Amino acid sequence: MNNTDIDNINTRHHRRMQRKKELMDQKIEAAQRETGVLVINCGNGKGKSSSGFGMVMRAMGHGMKVGVVQFIKGAMSTGEEVFLRRFPDEVQFHAMGEGYTWNTQNRERDIEKALAAWEQAKRFLSDPEIGMVLLDELNIALKYNYLDVQQVIADLDGRPEMQHVIVTGRGAPPELIEVADTVTEMQVIKHAFKDGIVAQAGIEW
Amino acid sequence: MNNTDIDNINTRHHRRMQRKKELMDQKIEAAQRETGVLVINCGNGKGKSSSGFGMVMRAMGHGMKVGVVQFIKGAMSTGEEVFLRRFPDEVQFHAMGEGYTWNTQNRERDIEKALAAWEQAKRFLSDPEIGMVLLDELNIALKYNYLDVQQVIADLDGRPEMQHVIVTGRGAPPELIEVADTVTEMQVIKHAFKDGIVAQAGIEW
Numbered sequence: 001m002n003n004t005d006i007d008n009i010n011t012r013h014h015r016r017m018q019r020k021k022e023l024m025d026q027k028i029e030a031a032q033r034e035t036g037v038l039v040i041n042c043g044n045g046k047g048k049s050s051s052g053f054g055m056v057m058r059a060m061g062h063g064m065k066v067g068v069v070q071f072i073k074g075a076m077s078t079g080e081e082v083f084l085r086r087f088p089d090e091v092q093f094h095a096m097g098e099g100y101t102w103n104t105q106n107r108e109r110d111i112e113k114a115l116a117a118w119e120q121a122k123r124f125l126s127d128p129e130i131g132m133v134l135l136d137e138l139n140i141a142l143k144y145n146y147l148d149v150q151q152v153i154a155d156l157d158g159r160p161e162m163q164h165v166i167v168t169g170r171g172a173p174p175e176l177i178e179v180a181d182t183v184t185e186m187q188v189i190k191h192a193f194k195d196g197i198v199a200q201a202g203i204e205w
Numbered sequence: 206m207n208n209t210d211i212d213n214i215n216t217r218h219h220r221r222m223q224r225k226k227e228l229m230d231q232k233i234e235a236a237q238r239e240t241g242v243l244v245i246n247c248g249n250g251k252g253k254s255s256s257g258f259g260m261v262m263r264a265m266g267h268g269m270k271v272g273v274v275q276f277i278k279g280a281m282s283t284g285e286e287v288f289l290r291r292f293p294d295e296v297q298f299h300a301m302g303e304g305y306t307w308n309t310q311n312r313e314r315d316i317e318k319a320l321a322a323w324e325q326a327k328r329f330l331s332d333p334e335i336g337m338v339l340l341d342e343l344n345i346a347l348k349y350n351y352l353d354v355q356q357v358i359a360d361l362d363g364r365p366e367m368q369h370v371i372v373t374g375r376g377a378p379p380e381l382i383e384v385a386d387t388v389t390e391m392q393v394i395k396h397a398f399k400d401g402i403v404a405q406a407g408i409e410w
Binding site for chain 1: 214247262313337369385399
């Protein structure tokens with residue numbers, strides 16, 4: 001490319017970006033409502049829980065207090081748990097599961113654990129001091145009907161107005177998606193596990 | 206339901222979970238290779254960068270040193286930046302962008318910034334002390350051809366064997382997806398912004 005070509009590319013880029021900025025400004029102008037949001041990360045792909053913990057980090061950066069309840073996880077120590085336990089004044093961390101359903105193999109005990117975890121979740125959902133609540137793998141407890149989705153929705157509805165809630169896990173029930181503000185489906189394009197790579201510290205746990 | 210029905214449900218659940226555990230054990234047995242992985246978070250949905258920062262948190266929980274380069278972000282302070290600057294011995298944080306392309310509107314200057322950010326990325330990619338490198342929004346710099354994808358891939362290939370790299374942003378180039386280990390596409394099911402809710406502290410930044 002000669003200099004004139006490059007100049008043309010740069011000029012076209014500038015014009016395209018000016019138009020895009022006008023559109024973006026209009027959208028931003030239209031979106032000014034401040035409220036606590038309900039975010040759901042579902043799907044089979046990687047990134048559901050890690051995205052939740054990334055938002056926990058952001059919230060901590062803004063000085064918010066955070067409550068974490070892990071519904072299925074709890075049988076083994078994870079990087080996120082070790083890390084967040086360093087900040088007992090900022091984060092209350094409760095890993096209240098006993099492992100995946102195929103490891104526990106005991107529906108009655110899973111239900112007991114899920115109900116206890118929901119009691120903890122409710123304590124966070126009624127505390128206006130908590131700016132963000134992460135309910136990790138809650139979708140799985142709902143998928144197996146360990147918890148009643150209508151009761152869960154009622155408790156979420158009753159939370160403080162500015163409190164954010166993040167729900168993660170495969171199989172989010174349609175009723176929960178309906179009442180959520182932001183829902184992302186993590187889709188697998190490829191996964192290292194299928195190529196024989198073990199779940200790596202720092203990446204998966 | 207009477208007690209016999211519930212017993213039946215519980216027994217069926219137990220049998221199904223036993224079978225699932227056998228399958229999972231086989232898969233875990235087959236996946237034992239330890240290596241640094243290249244993870245890509247792409248797509249238009251929420252969760253790409255936040256998942257990256259969640260993995261940063263996990264890595265820190267495992268005592269790894271982390272390097273972060275933000276390619277587009279840098280014009281405004283974010284929760285993740287404020288938070289991670291608390292740990293200068295654990296995380297090196299470089300926000301080297303000047304905002305989205307429609308804000309900068311200057312292709313030549315964007316390229317200059319992207320090249321400088323890649324120089325910093327290369328320093329991390331040649332340092333075996335760094336266990337995880339997060340290249341936030343790198344995909345956008347590649348999509349606009351601000352950086353040469355083949356050069357980027359060559360530099361990624363040459364990194365220490367156990368180093369994990371996370372790349373985020375819309376529009377991941379096919380060549381990069383090809384060489385990655387784990388790729389997730391974040392798909393929008395719904396987004397609060399469209400309902401008039403402003404980008405919320407703790408959630409989006």
